[in-house]
Amino acid sequence: MSQPLKLLLDSPVIIAAIFISGIGGTFQYGFHISVMTSPSFFIMELVNQTCEQRYGLSLEPWQVSLIWSFLVSIFCIGGLLGSLCSGLLTSNYGRKQCLMFNNLVAISGGVLMLLSKTAISFEMIMVGRFLYGINAGISLSIHTMYLVECAPKRLRGMVGVTVATFISLGKFCGQLLGISELLGTENRWPWLLSFNGFTALLQLLTLPFLPESPRYLLLDKGDRQGCEKALRRLWGDRDHSVEVEEMLEEYAALQGVRSHTVMELIQNRTIRWQLLTILVTYVTLQLCGINAVYFYSFDVFRAAGIQTHQLRYAALGTGLCELTTSVVCSLVIEKTGKKMLFVRGYLGMAATLGLLTITLYLQNQVAWMPYSSMVLIFIFIFFFASGPAGVTAPLPGEIFTQSFKSAGYTIACTLNWTGLFLLGMLFPLIVEHLDYFCFLLFLFFCLLSGLYVWFNVPETRNLTVLEINVEFQKMHSKSEKLPQRTENTPYDTQTHQTKL
The missing domain is CATH 1.20.1250.20 (MFS general substrate transporter like domains)
Incomplete structure (x- = not known):
């Protein structure tokens, strides 16, 4: 067994942080990339049904395709908006708190997806995809930031790769759940699209048991005692003086320097x-x-x-x-x-x-x-x-x-x-x-x-x-x-x- 893997297995809280932050983090992004392929036909039928019942219009195929393209691409618009907000949110409220409240956005999107067929409203899918995009845009950066800052130096690479692992897991789950034997059917596809709401709820219930990022506590908040407490929870109750000194060195360098x-x-x-x-x-x-x-x-x-x-x-x-x-x-x-x-x-x-x-x-x-x-x-x-x-x-x-x-x-x-x-x-x-x-x-x-x-x-x-x-x-x-530093x-x- 390699030394990094042994060190990871000796840190169960880091393993828990990987899974808890991942299931409501980049998993959401990966799932949305692949999930829309399977129910595409049923969603297009809902678009036609909505327009016929509400407006008495029978849409042409190109019009349905245009609406479908917008339903798919609005996820990226929401993601871009979430990314632009993530930096300000993490600086002001911290990594853990942002991840927690970000789940409420995904849960709201999941509720809209689940009720869209019953309400005969493709607009609910559109709003749900937009909310999902905001959630994924925020979690894509904050999930990565949180994990990298929680991991010790020797595990930073191994832990950082799990961000991409949960993207791949999300893609695979979107493909797997979308087959006709599971949720890719005419009656069950709303449950497929609302699945992210359940994963967000899972993270919302479990994330409070994890500590805040130690680097955020020390470098952004100046809370050394909170940082050391978070390190002991994450890395075990042993001597972490070397890692703390390294962070203190950066903290000293950042004195008077804002984000x-x-x-x-x-x-x-x-x-x-x-x-x-x-x-x-x-x-x-x-x-x-x-x-x-x-x-x-x-x-x-x-x-x-x-x-x-x-x-x-x-x-x-x-x-x-x-x-x-x-x-x-x-x-x-x-x-x-x-x-x-x-x-x-x-x-x-x-x-x-x-x-x-x-x-x-x-x-x-x-x-x-x-x-x-x-x-x-x-x-x-x-x-x-x-x-x-x-x-x-x-x-x-x-x-x-x-x-x-x-x-x-x-x-x-x-x-x-x-x-x-x-x-x-x-x-x-x-x-x-x-x-x-x-x-x-x-x-x-x-x-x-x-x-x-x-x-x-x-x-x-x-x-x-x-x-x-x-x-x-x-x-x-x-x-x-290179520029020289002056007094x-x-x-x-x-x-x-x-x-x-």
């Missing part, structure tokens, strides 16, 4: 490489081609001889592959290192996309090519889940100090939601004009991001935030002159003038 806004983060030249790293990795996360691979997987499985009525089970296989790979990634990340997972993941994805383009081109000419394409799809999902999917989410919490952390997460999650919305709108057009050659476009972004991380981002494993900032300084000090300049950790 910075997004604009201040963008304008601060001393952290330009950290900001650029967030921009590159989060943009590539949406443009890496994972959605395109899932889109073409049905055609590939069908060409490989899988019956149409069995395609849903093949789709479950892709979701299960992503979930299991994410779990394995959490077990090896502390040994492999985050930088290597990034580079290996993106370069492996780029190579796989190149081969997949070739096999799809030859699919109708060579009999065994569909099987090769099917294998490549699973290989691509493996590289994605074992690298970028798990390492990207906690990145802002690792490379930004406390004064810039909320703004960093706000930028990262805004990029994520904006990219998801634009990709949802533009992807059908890209496929229409490029077909499977669209993989070459995604290949470019994967290759570019992999090379960027290799040359410009230091390894963050087992390093404090201050040490990571020094590593950024060492890596880029040859090409730029009248407040001691801000982002100037890299730290005592380690």
Whole structure:
């Protein structure tokens, strides 16, 4: 048994924090990405039924499709709004309290979903999706922030990957519960869409038993006694003086330095490489081609001889592959290192996309090519889940100090939601004009991001935030002159003038 895994098993409260924060956190985001596929036909019927009974209108197919597209995309609009609010909420009210009250938003959305069919109102689904989006936008950043701050330095990578694991779990549960044997039927689909309300209720009932983030208590509130109490609950009743001293060092550096806004983060030249790293990795996360691979997987499985009525089970296989790979990634990340997972993941994805383009081109000419394409799809999902999917989410919490952390997460999650919305709108057009050659476009972004991380981002494993900032300084000090601290300049950790 590896040392990090043994250390995690010796910290049952951290394990509880992983599951409790995850089920009402990024699980919600993953579930909503996949859940709308199964009941789409029944929801479109409800749209027609609502308009006929209320307005006496019989909608054209294109009108129903337009309303359906808005029902799907309004989730991203709510998510973007939630992301923009998350930084301010976490700075003022703390991580745990924001997660708790955020569940009330999801429960409200679940009630609307559950009653939408009875009320014959697709507008209730629309409002419910919007509320779900707000909930997911807030939880996507706060769940990550809370877990990374609760984990000891040696477990930060392993715990951070669980954020992506719960996204994968949400996707898989959305696919699984959506099959006709479970909730994907004409009578039960409202229960499927309201499922997130029940997971939010579960977190609301269990989260009060967990402590607040120790780093938030010390660095934002100046509550050393509360911080030490939270550490003992999370990490066990033993000596944590080394970790406390490391946080106190950052606390001393932050004296007189308030939490910075997004604009201040963008304008601060001393952290330009950290900001650029967030921009590159989060943009590539949406443009890496994972959605395109899932889109073409049905055609590939069908060409490989899988019956149409069995395609849903093949789709479950892709979701299960992503979930299991994410779990394995959490077990090896502390040994492999985050930088290597990034580079290996993106370069492996780029190579796989190149081969997949070739096999799809030859699919109708060579009999065994569909099987090769099917294998490549699973290989691509493996590289994605074992690298970028798990390492990207906690990145802002690792490379930004406390004064810039909320703004960093706000930028990262805004990029994520904006990219998801634009990709949802533009992807059908890209496929229409490029077909499977669209993989070459995604290949470019994967290759570019992999090379960027290799040359410009230091390894963050087992390093404090201050040490990571020094590593950024060492890596880029040859090409730029760093500003010097003067006596009248407040001691801000982002100037890299730290005592380690």
